[in-house]
Amino acid sequence: xxxxxxxxxxIDTYYLNQEQLESAIIPxxxxxxxVCQGGYAVGAFNNLxxxxxxxxxxxxxxxxxxxxxxxxxxxxxxxxxxxxxxSGVYAANLAIEKLNxxxxxxxxxxxxxxxxxxxxxxxxxxxHLCMLFGETIPLxxxxxxxxxxxxxxxxxxxEIYQLxxxxxxxASELLPLRSIMYQNAxxxxxxxxxxxxxxxARAYLYRPILEKGNIAxxxxxxxxxxxxxxxxxxxxxxxxxxxxxGGEYENNPESLFExxxxxxxxxxxxxxxxxxQMIGLPSGTGNAWWNLAPNQxxxxxxxxxxxxxxxxxxxxxxxxxxxxxxxIADWDYMYKMLPINIPLYGTRKYxxxxxxxxxxxxxxxxxxxxxxxxxxxAECLHEAGKDKLPINDPNGPKYxxxxxxxxxxxxxxxxxxxxxYQHSPGTIPxxxxxxxxxxVINGIPMNNIKNLIVHERYVEFxxxxxxxxxxxxxxxxxxxxxxxxxxxxxxxxxxYYPFPQxxxxxxxxxxxxxxx
Numbered sequence: 343x344x345x346x347x348x349x350x351x352x353i354d355t356y357y358l359n360q361e362q363l364e365s366a367i368i369p370x371x372x373x374x375x376x377v378c379q380g381g382y383a384v385g386a387f388n389n390l391x392x393x394x395x396x397x398x399x400x401x402x403x404x405x406x407x408x409x410x411x412x413x414x415x416x417x418x419x420x421x422x423x424x425x426x427x428x429s430g431v432y433a434a435n436l437a438i439e440k441l442n443x444x445x446x447x448x449x450x451x452x453x454x455x456x457x458x459x460x461x462x463x464x465x466x467x468x469x470h471l472c473m474l475f476g477e478t479i480p481l482x483x484x485x486x487x488x489x490x491x492x493x494x495x496x497x498x499x500x501e502i503y504q505l506x507x508x509x510x511x512x513a514s515e516l517l518p519l520r521s522i523m524y525q526n527a528x529x530x531x532x533x534x535x536x537x538x539x540x541x542x543a544r545a546y547l548y549r550p551i552l553e554k555g556n557i558a559x560x561x562x563x564x565x566x567x568x569x570x571x572x573x574x575x576x577x578x579x580x581x582x583x584x585x586x587x588g589g590e591y592e593n594n595p596e597s598l599f600e601x602x603x604x605x606x607x608x609x610x611x612x613x614x615x616x617x618x619q620m621i622g623l624p625s626g627t628g629n630a631w632w633n634l635a636p637n638q639x640x641x642x643x644x645x646x647x648x649x650x651x652x653x654x655x656x657x658x659x660x661x662x663x664x665x666x667x668x669x670i671a672d673w674d675y676m677y678k679m680l681p682i683n684i685p686l687y688g689t690r691k692y693x694x695x696x697x698x699x700x701x702x703x704x705x706x707x708x709x710x711x712x713x714x715x716x717x718x719x720a721e722c723l724h725e726a727g728k729d730k731l732p733i734n735d736p737n738g739p740k741y742x743x744x745x746x747x748x749x750x751x752x753x754x755x756x757x758x759x760x761x762x763y764q765h766s767p768g769t770i771p772x773x774x775x776x777x778x779x780x781x782v783i784n785g786i787p788m789n790n791i792k793n794l795i796v797h798e799r800y801v802e803f804x805x806x807x808x809x810x811x812x813x814x815x816x817x818x819x820x821x822x823x824x825x826x827x828x829x830x831x832x833x834x835x836x837x838y839y840p841f842p843q844x845x846x847x848x849x850x851x852x853x854x855x856x857x858x
Contacts, residue, residue, distance in 0.1 A: 353485075357440040360448055366437035367456060370463035371532075373430030374601050374709075375614075380422030382601055382707050383615050386807060387634055388419050389474060389839070391621070394810035395826040396640045396800065401682055402625055403633035411836035415843035415858055423474055424842050427467045428482075434464035436485045455523070458516030462533040462541070465509030468502060469545060472552045473811060476838035476855050477502045495851040503553035506545050513538035514566075520575045520598075530593050531706075536575050537599035540710045543567045543718055550818035551811060554837070558815060564722035567715055570598075576712040578749045581756065583653040585713075586692040588705040596712045603704040614702035615692070621805070622693035623656060624686070626679030627663060627671050629697070635686035636804065639784055639826070643800050647769030650750050652761055654804050656688030661758050664696040691805045695758070713749075713802055716742045721795050729791040733773050739791050740773045746798055747773065784826075796823070 357363055375383050391397045392408035399409045407413040413420060437460040441453060471479050480494035481501050513533065517523070520534040546563035549556050570576065577595045584591040593600065603614050623630035636655055644651035652660040656676060663671045671679075676688065692705050720739035731738025751768035758764065771779065773794065781788045788794055799812055810827070814837065817824035824832065840857035 363441060363456060366440055367459050369433035370430045373426045376426040378422040378425040380426035385419050385423050387620050389423055390807040391634055396809045397634045398637045398686055400632050400635050411832045413839050415840040420839045421842040421844055424845060427471045430467035431464055431482055434460045435482060439485050454516040455518060458513045459533045461509045462513035462538045465506045466541060469506050472502050474839050475841060477553055478855055480852060493849045493851050496853055500553055507542060510538050510542035510545060514542060531602040536570050537710060539566050539570050540598045540715055547718060548815055550815045560722045560725040567719040570715050578712060580752050581754050582650055582750060585708055585711060592706040597708050598710040600709055601707040603706050605704045614704055615707060616702055618693040618703050619701045621689050623663060624676045624680055624688045626681060627676045628665050636689060638685045640804060641687055642784055645770050648750055649763035649768045650801055654691045656690050661690055661695060666697045689805050713746055716745055717799055724791045743794060743798055744773045746802055
C-alpha cells in the first residue's frame with residue numbers, strides 16, 4: 343500500500359526538479375546561522391570565544407559556564423549548538439541523497455555544484471560538532487529513515503575526521519572556482535572550490551582536535567594551500583577593517599566563505615547576528631549587553647603602531663561611537679559609563695560606529711579569510727624547516743607573514759579623521775626587524791618564526807573564533823601553548839563540552855564523553 347498522500351508534499355514527492363533540489367541545500371546553510379540560536383547568530387560567542395585566553399565573560403553575563411571549563415550537560419547553549427549543527431548534517435545528507443538519486447534532466451556541472459555544496463556543508467557542520475564535543479559524536483552519513491538510523495551510538499576513533507576530510511576533498515573536486523560561481527549573482531556567497539580547499543587545509547591542521555592523539559598533517563595542508571594561492575582567485579584587501587563591514591565590503595576578494603546575513607521584513611526569512619549587541623560595545627554605551635569582552639592580554643598583544651588594534655577594539659585612543667541621541671562617545675565616556683570598574687574592552691570588529699534601532703545587524707560573518715590561508719601556509723613552511731629563507735623568498739614563511747604585516751600598516755582613508763592611521767601609515771616593523779628586536783609580548787619572546795606566527799594569528803583574527811582552537815592544536819604538540827588557559831582552570835578533560843543531557847536521555851545507544 344502506498345502511504346504517501348498525493349495531495350501532500352513530502353520528501354518522497356518533492357525534489358523533482360532543479361529548483362526543488364536547490365532548496366534542499368538551503369537549510370544546511372541556514373543552520374550555520376542557527377535557527378535554535380546555537381550557531382553564529384548567538385551561541386558561537388559563548389561556545390567558541392569564552393574558553394579562550396583572549397576574551398572574558400563579563401560580570402553582566404550570568405549563567406555562562408563556557409569560561410569555567412565545567413559546562414554542565416544541561417546547558418542550553420551547547421544543546422542549541424548540537425541541534426543546529428546536526429540539523430545542518432541532516433539537511434546536507436538529504437540533499438546528497440536526492441541529488442545522487444535524481445533521474446530527471448540536470449546538467450552535470452549544475453549537479454556537481456550542488457553536490458559539492460552539500461558535501462562541503464556536511465563537512466563544515468561535522469567539523470564544528472567535533473571541535474565542540476569530540477570525535478565520539480554519532481556519525482550520520484545518510485538521511486534518517488527509522489529509529490535505528492536516528493538513535494545512533496558513538497562513532498569510532500578516526501571516523502569523524504575521515505568523513506570531514508573526505509567531504510571537503512569531494513567538495514573541492516566538485517565545486518567551481520569562485521570566479522565561475524560568482525558569474526551568477528544569485529550564487530554569490532555560496533561555497534566554492536577555494537572554500538572547500540581552505541577548510542580541508544584547516545582540518546588537516548586541526549587534526550589534534552578532530553582526531554585526538556594524532557598529529558597535524560602539515561604536508562597535506564601545504565599542498566592544498568599552495569593550490570589556493572596559485573589559483574589567483576583571492577587577495578588581501580587594502581583595508582583590514584573591510585573584512586568586518588557590511589554592504590559593498592561583503593564577499594570581497596579576501597573572503598573564501600562567509601555567512602550571509604539579512605534583516606528581512608518576515609522574521610522567518612531573516613538571518614542576522616546579535617554580535618555587536620552581545621560582544622561589541624561596553625555596557626552603558628549604546629544599550630549594548632557586553633556579554634563577552636577582549637581582556638587586558640588581548641589589548642597588550644597588539645604592538646605599538648599597529649592600526650589593527652583600533653580597528654578591532656573599542657579602547658583608549660581608539661574610534662568614537664555615535665549613540666541614537668547623537669552623542670559621540672569616546673573611550674573615556676565608555677569606561678565612565680561601565681557599571682563596574684574592570685580592565686576589559688569592547689569589540690569594534692563587526693560593530694557599526696553608530697547605534698542602530700535594531701539590536702541585530704546583518705554584517706556577514708567571515709569564517710574563512712585569505713589572510714588565514716597565508717598564515718596557515720606560513721605555518722606549514724615553518725614546520726617544513728624553512729625558517730631561514732629570506733623575507734623575499736616565497737618558499738619560506740617570512741614572505742607570507744610579511745604580507746599580513748604590510749597590509750596592517752596601510753593608511754585607511756575611510757577611517758574616522760581623528761585616528762592617526764587615517765592619514766599616516768602604521769609603524770609595525772618588518773619580520774626580520776621584529777625577530778631581531780628582542781620584544782617580549784605577554785611573556786612570549788618574538789625571536790622565532792613559530793612565536794611570530796602565534797602572535798600574528800592572535801592580532802589578525804582577534805574575535806574571529808580561532809584563538810582557543812589554535813591553542814588546543816598547538817598545545818597537543820607542545821604543552822607550553824596550553825599554559826595561558828591552564829592558568830584559567832582548563833584541563834585536558836575539559837577539551838570538549840559534554841554531550842547534551844537531553845540527547846543522552848533520548849538516545850540510550852549514545853554514551854557521553856569525559857565531561858558527562
